[in-house]
Amino acid sequence: xxxxxxxxxxxLVILALLLNVYRLTVGPSLPDRLLALDTMYVNxxxxxxxxxLWLNTKTYFESALLIAMLGFISTVxxxxxxxxxxxxx
Amino acid sequence: MTINVILxxxxxxxxxxxxxxxxxxxxxxxxxxxxxxxxxxxxxxTTLGIGxxxxxxxxxxxxxxxxxxxxxxxxxxFLFITAPVSAHLLAKTGLHLxxxxxxxxxxxxFELRDEEIGDKPVPHPDRGHG
Numbered sequence: 001x002x003x004x005x006x007x008x009x010x011x012l013v014i015l016a017l018l019l020n021v022y023r024l025t026v027g028p029s030l031p032d033r034l035l036a037l038d039t040m041y042v043n044x045x046x047x048x049x050x051x052x053l054w055l056n057t058k059t060y061f062e063s064a065l066l067i068a069m070l071g072f073i074s075t076v077x078x079x080x081x082x083x084x085x086x087x088x089x
Numbered sequence: 090m091t092i093n094v095i096l097x098x099x100x101x102x103x104x105x106x107x108x109x110x111x112x113x114x115x116x117x118x119x120x121x122x123x124x125x126x127x128x129x130x131x132x133x134x135t136t137l138g139i140g141x142x143x144x145x146x147x148x149x150x151x152x153x154x155x156x157x158x159x160x161x162x163x164x165x166x167f168l169f170i171t172a173p174v175s176a177h178l179l180a181k182t183g184l185h186l187x188x189x190x191x192x193x194x195x196x197x198x199f200e201l202r203d204e205e206i207g208d209k210p211v212p213h214p215d216r217g218h219g
Contacts, residue, residue, distance in 0.1 A: 001097055002097050002149075005101035005105050008104075010108075016135075019118065035118065042111075042135050046139050049161075065163065065164050075178070076175065082182045083181060083182055
């Protein structure tokens, strides 16, 4: 039961990543692409957590935490750049 | 034995619910017409979905190793704190760049009306008009 649920969930998350790639390439404006990138790192965290479930190991959770922190900081930095024209004033 | 079967069912349900929520969030971001509409999908649905998946992972390793661990709760807490902040900054960026929006999208950027603009400049609290 768990293996089937894991496969379904993995397929859904990979489809979500493909939709993010579509918005990242097509997206008409710059905040659209930034939003797609922001969603993409959240989805990659889901993918890493499910890889940990698949391989039955807890090694990769530190990398998930690292991606969460750096993704948030990079989103804030690009937003500040678009808002003010400068990151650190 | 029964407890393990029930736990497995709960983990499977949480995994599938998380996958569906993440997919719906990305579908909303791809399918909606307006940047301010597109902002709704990832900030709400995807955050709930990743919370479900991390909860499923925490329950699985709790059942497998016999003791709970703090790491998944840490990731969940961090994501739940940072998602509204980045959504707020993205909305501010969209308003600042004056992106085109559909007429049904309410809430214009704040602008001063003509009768609210005075003649005198606002004095600085420390230096006065200097």
